[in-house]
Amino acid sequence: MGSDSDWPVMQAASDVLDEFGVAWEADVQSAHRMPQEMLDYGKQAHGRGLKVLIAGAGGAAALPGMLASVTPLPVIGVPVPLKYLDGLDSLMSIVQMPAGIPVATVAIGNARNAGILAARILATSDDALQQRLVEFEASLVETARSKGQVVRDASRRTGRTGF
Numbered sequence: 001m002g003s004d005s006d007w008p009v010m011q012a013a014s015d016v017l018d019e020f021g022v023a024w025e026a027d028v029q030s031a032h033r034m035p036q037e038m039l040d041y042g043k044q045a046h047g048r049g050l051k052v053l054i055a056g057a058g059g060a061a062a063l064p065g066m067l068a069s070v071t072p073l074p075v076i077g078v079p080v081p082l083k084y085l086d087g088l089d090s091l092m093s094i095v096q097m098p099a100g101i102p103v104a105t106v107a108i109g110n111a112r113n114a115g116i117l118a119a120r121i122l123a124t125s126d127d128a129l130q131q132r133l134v135e136f137e138a139s140l141v142e143t144a145r146s147k148g149q150v151v152r153d154a155s156r157r158t159g160r161t162g163f
């Protein structure tokens with residue numbers, strides 16, 4: 001992430017990776033504030049055995065794209081919302097990459113989805129992880145169904161059938 005101030009948003013990625021039993025590391029690397037160190041981190045990531053990079057940054061978010069330009073690894077960008085512009089600036093900075101340097105961009109502030117997408121990428125070569133993802137998706141179906149049941153029960157009680 002571009003700053004430790006992004007951690008409250010980015011932590012959701014590490015939380016969901018923990019849920020799936022996927023090892024992760026977190027670091028602060030800023031393309032703007034520490035360009036050489038950030039480039040070194042990106043260049044070395046592949047050789048160190050990392051498999052997917054999740055890059056979260058707010059405002060003028062150069063970090064995800066710059067990382068993607070120096071690594072063959074898949075990079076997932078997380079637009080971090082700041083006080084001004086609600087993360088739209090970050091979203092635009094991350095999503096509009098030139099051809100040849102892709103960054104898979106998730107919704108503003110949705111680091112959890114970045115973690116899940118990383119797990120899905122890793123699961124293409126990990127059957128056990130694939131199975132955990134299948135079970136996770138099934139649990140989402142159950143949760144959505146039970147929420148629908150709560151609404152149906154409430155509408156029956158009140159006699160209202162629509163909203």
Ligand SMILES: Nc1c(C(=O)O)ncn1[C@@H]1O[C@H](COP(=O)(O)O)[C@@H](O)[C@H]1O
Binds near residue numbers: 004032056
């Ligand atoms: N967007 C970038 C980059 C970069 O893209 O290189 N480096 C820091 N930042 C962002 O600046 C915001 C404010 O950072 P501070 O809270 O440290 O002032 C953070 O959201 C960070 O991701």
